[in-house]
Amino acid sequence: AYLLGAAIQVAVLYHGVGKIRLLPHRLRLNPPEMSRVLRIGLPSAGEQVLMWGTNFYLVYVVNKLGPVASAAHFNAIRLESLSYTTGFAVGIATSTLVGQSLGMRDPARAQRVTRLALLLGAGTMGVIGLSFIVASGLYARFMSEDPAVTSLTATCRFLAGFVQFGFGSYIIYAAALRGSGDTRGAMYANLISVLGVRLVGVFVVGQMLGMGLAAIWVLLCVELCVRGALMYGRFRQGVWRTVRV
Numbered sequence: 001a002y003l004l005g006a007a008i009q010v011a012v013l014y015h016g017v018g019k020i021r022l023l024p025h026r027l028r029l030n031p032p033e034m035s036r037v038l039r040i041g042l043p044s045a046g047e048q049v050l051m052w053g054t055n056f057y058l059v060y061v062v063n064k065l066g067p068v069a070s071a072a073h074f075n076a077i078r079l080e081s082l083s084y085t086t087g088f089a090v091g092i093a094t095s096t097l098v099g100q101s102l103g104m105r106d107p108a109r110a111q112r113v114t115r116l117a118l119l120l121g122a123g124t125m126g127v128i129g130l131s132f133i134v135a136s137g138l139y140a141r142f143m144s145e146d147p148a149v150t151s152l153t154a155t156c157r158f159l160a161g162f163v164q165f166g167f168g169s170y171i172i173y174a175a176a177l178r179g180s181g182d183t184r185g186a187m188y189a190n191l192i193s194v195l196g197v198r199l200v201g202v203f204v205v206g207q208m209l210g211m212g213l214a215a216i217w218v219l220l221c222v223e224l225c226v227r228g229a230l231m232y233g234r235f236r237q238g239v240w241r242t243v244r245v
Contacts, residue, residue: 040245043183047190054199058220061206062213069213072152075143076217079157083128083164087171090121094172095179098240102180107241114176114235122168129164132157156217166225173231180240189230197223 013022062073094117101110132139140153177186201219205211234240 036245040181040183043187044178047183047187050190050194054194054202057199058202058206058216061202062216065206065213068146068148068152071144071146071149072156073213075140075149075153076156076160079132079139079143079153080160083125083132084167084171086128087121087125087168090117090124091171091175093117094121094175098176098179099181102241110176110180110240114172117176118169118172121172122165125168126165129161132161132164136161152213155214159214159217159221163221163224166228169228170224170231173228173235176235177231177240181243181245182234182240185234185237185239186231189227189234193223193227193230197226 010022012018013020015021063070094114097113097117098110101107101113136154136157137150139157140150143153144150174186174189177183198220201223202216205215205219209215
């Protein structure tokens with residue numbers, strides 16, 4: 001699927017269907033342009049490595065809790081994708097429009113775009129989160145027929161329902177920062193939240209105290225809200241208005 005998608009995208013660019021056309025003779029190495037790409041891309045790459053490394057550790061801790069906890073954890077994440085895929089879709093649009101606005105030298109437009117994206121993306125996630133709270137058991141039964149797994153999945157879904165707006169805020173503000181070129185700001189916010197709260201918290205709650213999956217999910221929910229607040233704070237600072245890429 002990935003290979004087919006890549007082939008289609010290259011074909012579309014090569015034939016110039018949109019406003020951008022891929023010209024083979026322009027594909028020579030260009031060190032100045034490559035350095036600009038790396039300056040923007042490397043912080044985002046580091047951020048993703050950090051995120052997935054922490055999540056791998058989380059999976060390790062959850063799997064040690066046993067098959068019921070492991071199944072419930074992954075079922076809860078799959079159900080949560082009903083919410084955060086919407087947020088990430090709006091986030092992609094946010095990055096594009098913020099970058100376009102700054103290219104037009106109109107930071108006020110970029111701020112309006114971000115505000116509207118927050119209402120659309122995080123607002124939609126908040127509504128879906130409300131459904132998680134009201135119908136957590138129904139969602140859980142859709143994923144499993146095992147009573148123990150269903151019960152624990154419902155608990156995780158119920159907890160996550162309260163923080164979907166905060167999760168959405170993180171997605172939108174992070175997307176706005178990346179679209180402006182302030183990828184370092186997004187990386188620093190993630191470093192503080194993911195390392196300081198998620199990684200350390202999972203170690204303490206899951207391994208040192210052995211408090212179980214529900215306690216781990218409480219921690220994960222708190223961390224998402226902290227991350228959203230940090231991204232909002234970075235956006236409010238306004239550094240993104242003057243970033244040169």
